[in-house]
Amino acid sequence: MAVGQFPFPQMVPVSGIRLGTASAGIKTAGRQDLVVLGLAQDTRVAGVFTQNAFCAAPVTVSKEHLARGDVRYLVINSGNANACTGDEGLADARLTCSKLAELAGGRAEQVLPYSTGVIGERLPMARLLAGLPQALENLSEDGWESAARGIMTTDTRPKGASVQFTYEGETITVTGIAKGSGMIKPNMATMLAYIATDAKVSQSLLDQLAVKASDQSFNRITVDGDTSTNDSCMLIATGQTSLPEINSTQGELFAKFYNAVVSVHIQLAQNIVSDGEGATKFVTVQVEGATSKPEAAKVAYSVAQSPLVKTALFASDPNWGRIVAAIGYAGVEGLDADTVKVWLGRVLIVENGGRAASYTEEQGQAVMDQEEIMIRIDLGRGQSKDRVWTTDLSHDYIKINAEYRS
Amino acid sequence: MAVGQFPFPQMVPVSGIRLGTASAGIKTAGRQDLVVLGLAQDTRVAGVFTQNAFCAAPVTVSKEHLARGDVRYLVINSGNANACTGDEGLADARLTCSKLAELAGGRAEQVLPYSTGVIGERLPMARLLAGLPQALENLSEDGWESAARGIMTTDTRPKGASVQFTYEGETITVTGIAKGSGMIKPNMATMLAYIATDAKVSQSLLDQLAVKASDQSFNRITVDGDTSTNDSCMLIATGQTSLPEINSTQGELFAKFYNAVVSVHIQLAQNIVSDGEGATKFVTVQVEGATSKPEAAKVAYSVAQSPLVKTALFASDPNWGRIVAAIGYAGVEGLDADTVKVWLGRVLIVENGGRAASYTEEQGQAVMDQEEIMIRIDLGRGQSKDRVWTTDLSHDYIKINAEYRS
Numbered sequence: 001m002a003v004g005q006f007p008f009p010q011m012v013p014v015s016g017i018r019l020g021t022a023s024a025g026i027k028t029a030g031r032q033d034l035v036v037l038g039l040a041q042d043t044r045v046a047g048v049f050t051q052n053a054f055c056a057a058p059v060t061v062s063k064e065h066l067a068r069g070d071v072r073y074l075v076i077n078s079g080n081a082n083a084c085t086g087d088e089g090l091a092d093a094r095l096t097c098s099k100l101a102e103l104a105g106g107r108a109e110q111v112l113p114y115s116t117g118v119i120g121e122r123l124p125m126a127r128l129l130a131g132l133p134q135a136l137e138n139l140s141e142d143g144w145e146s147a148a149r150g151i152m153t154t155d156t157r158p159k160g161a162s163v164q165f166t167y168e169g170e171t172i173t174v175t176g177i178a179k180g181s182g183m184i185k186p187n188m189a190t191m192l193a194y195i196a197t198d199a200k201v202s203q204s205l206l207d208q209l210a211v212k213a214s215d216q217s218f219n220r221i222t223v224d225g226d227t228s229t230n231d232s233c234m235l236i237a238t239g240q241t242s243l244p245e246i247n248s249t250q251g252e253l254f255a256k257f258y259n260a261v262v263s264v265h266i267q268l269a270q271n272i273v274s275d276g277e278g279a280t281k282f283v284t285v286q287v288e289g290a291t292s293k294p295e296a297a298k299v300a301y302s303v304a305q306s307p308l309v310k311t312a313l314f315a316s317d318p319n320w321g322r323i324v325a326a327i328g329y330a331g332v333e334g335l336d337a338d339t340v341k342v343w344l345g346r347v348l349i350v351e352n353g354g355r356a357a358s359y360t361e362e363q364g365q366a367v368m369d370q371e372e373i374m375i376r377i378d379l380g381r382g383q384s385k386d387r388v389w390t391t392d393l394s395h396d397y398i399k400i401n402a403e404y405r406s
Numbered sequence: 407m408a409v410g411q412f413p414f415p416q417m418v419p420v421s422g423i424r425l426g427t428a429s430a431g432i433k434t435a436g437r438q439d440l441v442v443l444g445l446a447q448d449t450r451v452a453g454v455f456t457q458n459a460f461c462a463a464p465v466t467v468s469k470e471h472l473a474r475g476d477v478r479y480l481v482i483n484s485g486n487a488n489a490c491t492g493d494e495g496l497a498d499a500r501l502t503c504s505k506l507a508e509l510a511g512g513r514a515e516q517v518l519p520y521s522t523g524v525i526g527e528r529l530p531m532a533r534l535l536a537g538l539p540q541a542l543e544n545l546s547e548d549g550w551e552s553a554a555r556g557i558m559t560t561d562t563r564p565k566g567a568s569v570q571f572t573y574e575g576e577t578i579t580v581t582g583i584a585k586g587s588g589m590i591k592p593n594m595a596t597m598l599a600y601i602a603t604d605a606k607v608s609q610s611l612l613d614q615l616a617v618k619a620s621d622q623s624f625n626r627i628t629v630d631g632d633t634s635t636n637d638s639c640m641l642i643a644t645g646q647t648s649l650p651e652i653n654s655t656q657g658e659l660f661a662k663f664y665n666a667v668v669s670v671h672i673q674l675a676q677n678i679v680s681d682g683e684g685a686t687k688f689v690t691v692q693v694e695g696a697t698s699k700p701e702a703a704k705v706a707y708s709v710a711q712s713p714l715v716k717t718a719l720f721a722s723d724p725n726w727g728r729i730v731a732a733i734g735y736a737g738v739e740g741l742d743a744d745t746v747k748v749w750l751g752r753v754l755i756v757e758n759g760g761r762a763a764s765y766t767e768e769q770g771q772a773v774m775d776q777e778e779i780m781i782r783i784d785l786g787r788g789q790s791k792d793r794v795w796t797t798d799l800s801h802d803y804i805k806i807n808a809e810y811r812s
Contacts, residue, residue, distance in 0.1 A: 052735050054743045335459040353460070397717075
């Protein structure tokens with residue numbers, strides 16, 4: 001189950017990026033489960049990886065190879081995470097890279113490996129390696145949708161976003177795919193994202209952008225550090241346009257480029273939330289009037305993560321008491337309940353430490369009956385704000401996670 | 407639904423404590439929902455209260471009256487939390503105290519009020535006050551079980567514990583009741599506990615003990631600060647024995663007394679967990695080999711709170727990958743995955759960063775099929791340990807919390 005309409009969008013190819021998909025039978029026979037990205041020479045790659053202490057073997061190898069630069073291939077398998085697989089898992093990830101390099105021409109260090117799926121089982125290496133030639137053969141600039149499908153696990157739909165802008169008559173493209181069907185925090189399903197542009201970007205700026213764009217998108221649907229063993233988000237710049245290199249945060253070109261990159265990240269992040277396991281509501285929790293951005297985020301997460309709030313959302317119950325309780329235990333030093341205001345959509349529901357005098361249950365119910373819900377909170381103690389996106393907690397969440405071996 | 411067998415125990419009366427229950431029709435007609443505790447003169451009372459910024463009116467008034475000392479009555483209603491009710495709610499709590507004092511003889515400041523139930527609605531004061539005479543009339547040293555039933559909300563069973571010990575031929579009693587049907591963190595249902603002894607204890611030691619015993623019991627089924635608007639845990643000493651006053655943490659009398667008090671607290675806390683909403687498993691998460699107790703607690707909470715671990719427990723699925731992922735994102739600085747060991751019951755499931763060589767799925771399954779499950783984690787980096795208690799996350803949790811307006 002998933003909430004909202006997210007038809008797979010028109011994906012504009014990115015010059016210098018080719019994608020190929022194959023069916024290697026890693027977990028389920030016949031499923032497309034192996035994806036290769038081929039990058040043109042001089043492409044630059046930046047990445048943000050899981051902070052989980054039990055990071056998976058492919059994460060370790062990807063970070064190692066990325067640090068050397070000169071990346072030419074990414075290889076992703078779904079169906080098996082190659083996580084908690086010890087030294088054998090590391091050897092499997094390395095073998096995947098060297099085999100791909102051998103087939104495609106190049107060095108193992110030019111290949112970044114990724115895996116997602118069940119934890120704690122060895123990769124079926126014979127089948128995986130046997131699938132590589134087909135993936136390479138299929139490499140095409142139009143391979144984005146197949147690739148989006150090939151990296152899915154519990155996802156109910158492929159996730160893509162594509163944005164273009166023009167600068168001095170030249171068109172720049174930012175196109176990306178992601179997988180993950182996460183609710184906020186409760187779900188540690190692996191998130192993978194691959195976002196590419198034909199812009200030319202300096203390595204140091206690309207590195208900064210990867211962190212900053214993730215922070216405003218994927219880190220707003222989960223909490224820093226509360227990550228699965230395999231989470232990875234890659235930002236790739238092929239530099240195939242004739243526009244000058246973007247190497248500082250000044251000027252109109254950077255501003256337009258930045259907006260496009262962040263937009264693709266946010267679309268993908270919202271798409272992941274909307275495909276949350278068992279989700280029936282898409283919820284934005286926006287907190288303003290905080291003394292700092294981290295304070296606003298803390299309150300937003302507290303509300304967004306509260307299972308009591310989430311079950312009330314599932315029931316379409318305008319249960320403002322549970323929202324208020326979650327604000328109250330967020331741990332904001334010296335919070336004065338009397339200055340806090342809460343809105344459901346545009347309906348003021350809480351002020352002066354209790355239910356707003358103007359509020360009626362019918363008004364709240366009308367908002368809760370929607371599929372997209374905004375919870376807005378004004379702490380009334382400062383100028384900072386932040387927001388997170390989440391879903392409700394439904395019967396299907398339990399069903400999916402009790403039955404699926406992730 | 408609730409897990410395990412917890413027949414209501416034999417409750418030994420505490421000399422100097424009488425309990426009376428009445429049916430005031432606060433939420434549901436005919437239900438026992440009003441409880442009064444009458445305390446003998448010179449009884450000492452200590453308490454631990456919610457840290458929620460939106461604390462309920464009765465909490466504010468209880469703290470205020472407790473600070474004045476000379477407490478003679480406690481009055482508790484279920485069915486309505488009198489929380490987020492602004493100035494009117496405060497006035498209602500004060501009126502409850504003054505009316506009780508008027509009926510029983512005494513001053514309003516000698517009465518501590520408590521409420522639990524729905525948030526954000528005014529107390530039905532006429533009905534509540536009309537119930538007070540009956541509760542006073544019923545006051546009896548044998549009223550513990552009725553009182554345990556009278557404070558219930560979503561609880562499926564009354565919760566009590568009673569322990570005695572002897573010292574120099576004299577018998578000391580510690581008897582207590584509690585309400586709450588909480589899972590760890592996901593559930594913010596109000597917890598109330600009233601634990602009484604006939605020992606004579608100095609006020610300062612009683613204050614210390616209330617904090618320390620809660621920390622080892624109720625704070626091990628929920629996280630400090632992540633509390634509902636109404637949580638309160640009271641420790642009451644009537645001093646009716648002929649033994650000398652306990653006023654220091656030295657000596658055999660203190661040691662025996664301390665064990666009895668902590669034992670009653672832990673029994674009540676475990677009883678609350680076992681009555682967790684929709685619970686089908688009782689789970690102990692024990693972490694050792696940590697560099698500090700807070701570090702051990704952090705890892706234990708991370709595992710105990712993980713919805714993916716909890717749904718796996720519900721499915722009786724020995725999904726050690728989810729346990730490992732939750733250890734990994736607990737935020738332990740510099741955690742080396744290779745030194746971590748994990749046991750399910752007595753079965754070693756993880757070592758050296760992956761599945762233990764000796765482990766078989768059948769062994770894990772045999773443990774998971776039990777109703778009581780121990781997850782033991784050795785971080786392999788220090789000498790400190792801690793433990794928390796929790797439950798699984800089931801379909802019924804969603805059902806209860808989507809349908810009940812708390």
